[in-house]
Amino acid sequence: MAVAILARLGYRVTAVTGRVEEHGDYLRGLGAADVIHREEFADPGKPMQKARWAGAVDSVGSTPLANVLAQTSNEGVVAACGLAAGTDLPTSVVPFILRGVTLRGVNSVTQPLAVRERVWHRLSTDLPLDLLDQMTETIGLNDVFSQAEKILAGEVRGRTAVRVTERKVG
Ligand SMILES: NC(=O)c1ccc[n+]([C@@H]2O[C@H](COP(=O)([O-])OP(=O)(O)OC[C@H]3O[C@@H](n4cnc5c(N)ncnc54)[C@H](OP(=O)(O)O)[C@@H]3O)[C@@H](O)[C@H]2O)c1
Structure with missing residues (x-):
């Protein structure tokens, strides 16, 4: 969703995934200009690296987030919203x-509620709804457990x- 929203807002978006071959075309379809492998962010790096990003949305935490912070340019903003790679954050105050x-x-x-309403309003204008349909799968309650196993896999x-x-x- 972040890829689709930021692309719609006019940013040049780089998407990061561990499944470049499988999901590259899908992410470009959402608006990514570039798609890169998450291996690039997996190893601990220097606290300040070549500046590459004006901002970032991070859903994984840990070493990948530390590397993103180290590659964020002057006055850039990084949103941390997830912990898929871990709850730690091995960084320093340098960035x-x-x-x-x-x-x-x-x-x-x-x-x-007031904040949610503002966000929902922004989503109604900034998120391309056709892309939302395309990225959404609807299941019944009975399929929740099998779907959860697939998500974890x-x-x-x-x-x-x-x-x-x-x-x-029955
Ligand atoms: N802040 C909040 O209020 C809030 C609310 C809901 C959820 N969350 C958190 O947001 C995160 C994202 O949610 P989600 O449902 O999209 O989670 P998810 O399906 O578990 O993970 C999202 C993506 O992260 C990548 N990933 C998984 N393991 C990784 C690893 N070890 N290192 C690097 N990347 C990894 C995978 O992408 P690829 O396969 O494409 O690489 C995966 O599809 C979760 O951590 C969740 O707990 C936060």
């Missing part, structure tokens, strides 16, 4: 004090919506 980088946490769980992409009103009995 913050030498480049003025901002690390912004995102918590979608306990936001007040890295076999699902995009988002899964659960239709809670239809439950097969």
Whole structure:
């Protein structure tokens, strides 16, 4: 969703994935100008590296986030919203004090209604809805456990919506 929104807003977006061959065309279809492998961010690096990004949305944390911070240019902002790679953050103050980088946490769980309404409004204008349809798979309640196993096995992409009103009995 971040790829689609940022591309719609006019940014040049680089998408990072561990499945470049499988998902490259899909991510370019969402608006990514470049698609790179997440291996590039997997190993611990220097606290300040060549500046590559004006900003970033990170859903994995840990060493990949530390590398993104080290590659963020002056006054850039990085949003941290997930921990798929780990809860640690092996970084230093260097990107913050030498480049003025901002690390912004995102918590979608306990936001007040007023904030949610603002965000939903922004989503209605900034997220291309045809792409949202394309990245969404809808399942019934009975399929939740098997879908969760697929998600954990890295076999699902995009988002899964659960239709809670239809439950097969038996
Ligand atoms: N802040 C909040 O309020 C909030 C709310 C909901 C969820 N979250 C968090 O947001 C994150 C993303 O949610 P999600 O449902 O999209 O999670 P997910 O399906 O577990 O992971 C998202 C993607 O991260 C990549 N990934 C997985 N393991 C990785 C690793 N070890 N190193 C680097 N990349 C890895 C995979 O992408 P590729 O296969 O393409 O590489 C995967 O598709 C999760 O950590 C979740 O807990 C936060």
